[in-house]
Amino acid sequence: MGKRVLLVEDEPNIIEAIRFILARDGWTVETHSDGATAMDILTASPPDVLVLDVMLPGKSGFDILRDLRAHPATGSLPVLMLTAKGQGRDRELAERYGATRFMTKPFANAEVLETVNSLHVGAPGTV
Numbered sequence: 858m859g860k861r862v863l864l865v866e867d868e869p870n871i872i873e874a875i876r877f878i879l880a881r882d883g884w885t886v887e888t889h890s891d892g893a894t895a896m897d898i899l900t901a902s903p904p905d906v907l908v909l910d911v912m913l914p915g916k917s918g919f920d921i922l923r924d925l926r927a928h929p930a931t932g933s934l935p936v937l938m939l940t941a942k943g944q945g946r947d948r949e950l951a952e953r954y955g956a957t958r959f960m961t962k963p964f965a966n967a968e969v970l971e972t973v974n975s976l977h978v979g980a981p982g983t984v
Contacts, residue, residue: 860977861885863904865895865921866939867913871962875908878966879973892916900930906976908969909956911940911947919950926955935976939964 862879866872867890876886889898893915899907907925911918918938925931938956940947951959958972 859885859905861887861904862906862908862973863899864888864908865892865898865913865918866890866908866910867892868910871910871939874966875969878970882970882974884973890914892918892921895921896924896928899925899934900928903931903934905935906973907934907936908973909936909938911938911942911951919954922951922954922956937969937972937976 860883862884864872864875864886866875866888872888876888879886887904889895890913892913895913895916909918909921918940922936922938925934925936935957936955937958937960938951939960939962941962948959957976960968960972
């Protein structure tokens with residue numbers, strides 16, 4: 858079974874780092890950097906796991922997550938939210954909108970890989 862992740866992130870350095878980490882482990886990594894059109898991509902072909910930045914052009918990751926949970930094709934999709942804003946309020950919003958996991962930037966490469974792999978196998982998780 859293939860492992861496909863969609864990374865919705867607008868920072869090129871983060872995109873390349875995560876793509877490298879996951880591709881080396883056998884993931885097919887697709888990327889998208891526009892928050893306004895992210896739901897179109899997600900509903901057209903839902904990935905196995907979504908890695909979602911909070912601060913995106915066009916639409917925030919929180920808004921995307923809320924829309925994602927309301928859509929039948931993506932309602933149960935595992936989501937790792939990444940943000941440079943690690944305040945408690947951000948974590949609370951992520952939890953309220955249904956993030957499976959929450960991680961702040963900068964992150965450890967091993968932690969990203971371990972988290973994405975755990976989301977793929979359906980391991981229970983908390984934000």
